[in-house]
Amino acid sequence: MARIVCFANQKGGVGKTTTCVNLCAAVKEKRRKILLVDADPQGNATTGMGADKHADVTLYDVLIRGTDPKEAIVTTKYGDVLPSNLELSGAAVELVDAPEREKVLKKALEPLRESYDYIFIDCPPSLGLLTLNALAAADTVLIPMQCEFYAMEGLADLMTSMRLTKNSINPNLQIEGIVLTMYDRRLSFAGQVANEIRQYFGKALYKTVIPRNVRIAEAPSHGKPVSAYSRLSRGAEAYDLLAIEFFRHNHTIDI
Numbered sequence: 048m049a050r051i052v053c054f055a056n057q058k059g060g061v062g063k064t065t066t067c068v069n070l071c072a073a074v075k076e077k078r079r080k081i082l083l084v085d086a087d088p089q090g091n092a093t094t095g096m097g098a099d100k101h102a103d104v105t106l107y108d109v110l111i112r113g114t115d116p117k118e119a120i121v122t123t124k125y126g127d128v129l130p131s132n133l134e135l136s137g138a139a140v141e142l143v144d145a146p147e148r149e150k151v152l153k154k155a156l157e158p159l160r161e162s163y164d165y166i167f168i169d170c171p172p173s174l175g176l177l178t179l180n181a182l183a184a185a186d187t188v189l190i191p192m193q194c195e196f197y198a199m200e201g202l203a204d205l206m207t208s209m210r211l212t213k214n215s216i217n218p219n220l221q222i223e224g225i226v227l228t229m230y231d232r233r234l235s236f237a238g239q240v241a242n243e244i245r246q247y248f249g250k251a252l253y254k255t256v257i258p259r260n261v262r263i264a265e266a267p268s269h270g271k272p273v274s275a276y277s278r279l280s281r282g283a284e285a286y287d288l289l290a291i292e293f294f295r296h297n298h299t300i301d302i
C-alpha cells in the first residue's frame with residue numbers, strides 16, 4: 048500500500064518541484080514503484096519528469112470530469128506521472144462548488160494505493176484548494192525549505208493550514224520531514240537559518256542537505272531528473288543520499 052507524500056510550502060521557488068522530481072527518480076532507481084502527481088497548473092513536475100504537458104488526459108480531467116486516473120497516468124523511466132498543465136488552474140475554481148471539494152483528489156488516488164510503494168504530490172505555491180486537496184489526500188507532508196533570510200516567514204501559515212486539514216478532514220496527517228534546498232555553505236547566514244529550522248523541527252529535519260548546484264537547475268530543460276542528466280554531479284549525489292535517508296527516516300512528527 049503506497050504512502051502518499053505531498054511536497055508543500057506556499058512560498059514560491061523553494062525547491063518543491065525539484066525535490067519531488069529528483070527524489071521520485073532516486074526512489075524509482077532503488078526499485079520502488081512510484082507515481083508523481085502534478086498538482087500544480089505550472090506543470091513543472093510534468094516536464095521535469097520528461098512527460099508531455101499537452102497530454103490529452105491530465106489531472107484536470109480526473110478532478111473535474113471524473114476520468115479514471117489510470118487513463119491519465121504516463122510511464123517514464125523515472126517513475127509514473129499523472130500530468131498537469133495550465134488547464135488545472137480552472138479546476139481550482141470549478142471545484143469550489145463540488146461536494147466535499149477538499150476530498151476529490153483523495154478519492155481519485157485511493158484506488159491507486161495498491162499499485163505503488165509511494166505516491167508523491169507536487170503542490171503549487173499557494174494554500175488554495177489544490178494544496179488543500181493534496182493535504183487531504185496525503186499521509187505525510189515533506190516541506191522543502193530554502194535557507195534564506197525569509198525561510199521561516201509563511202511557515203506559520205503552512206502549519207495552520209496543515210492543522211486545519213488535520214482537524215477537519217485528515218486526522219492522520221503527519222510531517223514527513225523538512226529538506227533544506229539550494230544550500231550554499233559560503234553564506235554564513237545559511238548556517239544560522241539551518242540552526243533555526245533545526246530548533247523548530249528537531250529530528251524531522253533531514254540530515255541530507257541539497258546544495259545549490261547548476262546541474263540541478265539545468266536538468267529540467269532536458270526533461271530529465273539530475274541523476275539522468277548529470278550522474279556524477281553533486282546534485283545527483285545529494286538526491287541519491289536523500290532517497291536513502293527517506294527510506295530510513297522515521298521521525299515523522301505530529302502537526
Ligand SMILES: Nc1ncnc2c1ncn2[C@@H]1O[C@H](COP(=O)(O)OP(=O)(O)OP(=O)(O)O)[C@@H](O)[C@H]1O
Nearest residue numbers: 059060061062063064065172229258259260263264
Ligand atoms: N539545488 C538547486 N540548485 C540550483 N538550482 C535549483 C536547486 N533547486 C531548485 N533550483 C532552481 O530553483 C528554481 C525553483 O525551484 P523549484 O521550481 O523546484 O521550486 P518550487 O518551490 O517548485 O517553485 P514553485 O513555487 O513555483 O512551484 C528552479 O529554477 C530550479 O531549477
Ligand SMILES: [Mg+2]
Nearest residue numbers: 063064087091
Ligand atoms: Mg513547483
